[in-house]
Every structure is written in structure tokens, then in C-alpha cells.
Amino acid sequence: ETGVTQSPTHLIKTRGQQVTLRCSSQSGHNTVSWYQQALGQGPQFIFQYYREEENGRGNFPPRFSGLQFPNYSSELNVNALELDDSALYLCASSFLNRGNTGELFFGEGSRLTVL
Amino acid sequence: AQTVTQSQPEMSVQEAETVTLSCTYDTSENNYYLFWYKQPPSRQMILVIRQEAYKQQNATENRFSVNFQKAAKSFSLKISDSQLGDTAMYFCAFITNSGGSNYKLTFGKGTLLTVNP
Numbered sequence: 001e002t003g004v005t006q007s008p009t010h011l012i013k014t015r016g017q018q019v020t021l022r023c024s025s026q027s028g029h030n031t032v033s034w035y036q037q038a039l040g041q042g043p044q045f046i047f048q049y050y051r052e053e054e055n056g057r058g059n060f061p062p063r064f065s066g067l068q069f070p071n072y073s074s075e076l077n078v079n080a081l082e083l084d085d086s087a088l089y090l091c092a093s094s095f096l097n098r099g100n101t102g103e104l105f106f107g108e109g110s111r112l113t114v115l
Numbered sequence: 116a117q118t119v120t121q122s123q124p125e126m127s128v129q130e131a132e133t134v135t136l137s138c139t140y141d142t143s144e145n146n147y148y149l150f151w152y153k154q155p156p157s158r159q160m161i162l163v164i165r166q167e168a169y170k171q172q173n174a175t176e177n178r179f180s181v182n183f184q185k186a187a188k189s190f191s192l193k194i195s196d197s198q199l200g201d202t203a204m205y206f207c208a209f210i211t212n213s214g215g216s217n218y219k220l221t222f223g224k225g226t227l228l229t230v231n232p
Contacts, residue, residue, distance in 0.1 A: 033220070042119070042206050042222035043160075056219055090160065092220075103150075104220060106160035 004107035006091050012113045018079045021110045023091030025072040031055070031096040032074040033104060034066060037088040049074055050096050078112075086114045117142045119207050119223035127229040128197045135182075136192045136226045138207030147211040149183065150220070151192045155203040163205070166190065197230045204228075 005024045013019050025032050031050045035043035045058035049068035063079040072093070078085055088111050092104035119140045128134040140149070151163040166174045166183050174181050178198075182191045190209075194201055207223045 035220075040224075042208075042224045043220070045219045045221070048219065058219070088158065092160075103162060103165065105162075106152075108157065108159045 004091055004093050004105050006089075006107035006110050008110055009108065010111045010113075012115060013081050014115050015081055015083060017081050017114075018077065019081060019112060021076040021078075021089050021091075021112070023074045023076070023093075023107060025074065025091075025093035026105050029093035029095050029105070030072055031094045032068055032072065033092045033094070034074070034076045035090040035092065036060070037090055037109070038084075039087070043090055046076070055096075081114045083114050086112060088112075117144075117209070117211070117221045119209065119221055121207055121223035121226050123226045124224070125227045125229070127231055128194075130197055130199060130230055130232050132197055133193060133195045134197055134228065136194075136205055136207075136228065138190045138192070138223060140188050140190060140207070140209050140221075140223075142188075142209065142211060144211040147209050149181075149190045150208045150210070151179070151181070151190075152206045152208060152222075153201075153203045154206065154225070155200075160206070164192065194228075199230050199232060202228060202230045 033048040034046040037043040047057040048055045052068045065077045067075045088109040090109045091107045094104045147168045149166040152160045153163045154160045164176045178195045180193045204225045206225045208220045
């Protein structure tokens with residue numbers, strides 16, 4: 001089975017620009033979550049998508065938005081970039097079903113630098 | 116609020132020795148799962164070990180074991196026979212199952228473990 005893949009691996013943007021990050025879920029998974037990992041910190045939950053709908057959101061402003069597609073791939077969009085948005089963005093997929101452990105499988109991340 | 120505290124920002128151990136990483140957490144939920152994730156320099160987060168909160172028996176995966184103390188909300192990771200490949204950032208995390216609707220992982224800030232030859 002294929003793992004979680006993310007693109008691009010690195011990118012540089014300037015303040016005020018917009019960015020789209022992409023994620024391909026692991027085969028058989030129906031849920032995708034996005035996390036922001038600032039340098040030297042643990043990942044922070046941005047949001048989760050289940051069956052193409054947002055299924056939970058962390059403490060991030062509306063300029064962080066996402067999409068999940070019928071093939072369970074996903075996008076994270078960030079508008080009006082700020083310097084503090086510089087971070088590693090992790091995508092994680094899982095199979096959401098009542099009673100399972102919710103184990104997440106992570107991609108390698110997209111390193112965003114905002115200048 | 117749900118929080119995870121890892122009080123050891125950095126640790127080091129000699130190859131073949133044993134090291135214990137500490138973690139405490141706080142949640143009002145009774146049904147949850149605890150995890151230790153490893154993030155090597157290549158960045159991909161991989162699962163090391165997991166523990167169901169309703170199980171009293173401590174989880175073990177080869178050289179990795181946990182000491183789960185539910186009342187104290189403590190979840191430490193013991194690595195035996197440390198290997199150079201164990202060098203990584205280790206994150207403690209938990210996930211709650213509130214009716215099966217939200218699987219948000221809450222992470223600690225991590226412990227950077229260095230295994231020295």
C-alpha cells in the first residue's frame with residue numbers, strides 16, 4: 001500500500017501571498033488531518049476532513065482552509081501569509097471508524113518559509 | 116483543556132544503554148489512546164508505540180515499552196538497548212474518541228534524544 005505523500009517539499013513565499021499544499025492519503029484511508037509544526041515545537045492541529053467535509057478545527061484563523069476530494073486527497077490553502085506561518089506542514093491520513101484507535105500516518109511534510 | 120507535557124527537551128544516552136522519556140497529559144475524557152511518535156531528521160513522523168487507556172497492561176514493542184499510570188496521567192517511554200538509529204525527536208501524544216467524531220491528536224513539545232556511540 002502507498003504511504004502519505006505531500007507536495008511541494010519546500011517552498012518560499014512572501015508576506016501577503018497565498019499558498020496551496022497538497023496531500024495524497026494512504027490507500028484505504030478516508031480521513032485527512034493537517035498539522036502545523038513550528039521550529040522546535042510539537043505539531044498543532046489545524047483541521048480534519050472526513051468524507052469531504054471539515055470534521056474538526058483547531059485554533060487557526062479562517063485564512064487557513066482546506067479541501068478533501070473524492071479520492072481522499074487533500075489541499076491546505078493559506079491566504080494572506082504572515083511571517084509566523086513559516087513552519088513544517090504535516091498531512092496525516094487515517095481510517096475513521098467508531099471503535100478504532102484513530103492511528104494517524106504522516107507524510108514527510110511541506111516546509112514553508114515566509115519572507 | 117487537553118495538554119501534553121514533556122519536561123525533558125533534550126536527552127542523551129550511550130549506545131546499548133536504556134533511557135526513559137517522560138510524559139504527562141491532562142484530559143477530562145475517559146476514553147482515549149496514547150502514542151509515542153518518532154520524528155527522525157528526515158522528518159516523517161512514525162508511530163513507535165500506542166496504549167489504550169482502558170488497558171492496564173503496559174504496551175511493549177520490541178525494545179520499546181511504556182509505563183502507563185492512568186491515575187497520575189503519566190505515560191513514559193523506555194528504550195532498551197539504544198541504537199544509533201533511535202536518534203530522533205520523540206513526541207508524546209494522545210487522541211480522544213468523543214463519540215467517534217473527532218480524532219485530533221494533541222502533541223507535547225517533544226524530547227530530542229541523541230544516542231552516542
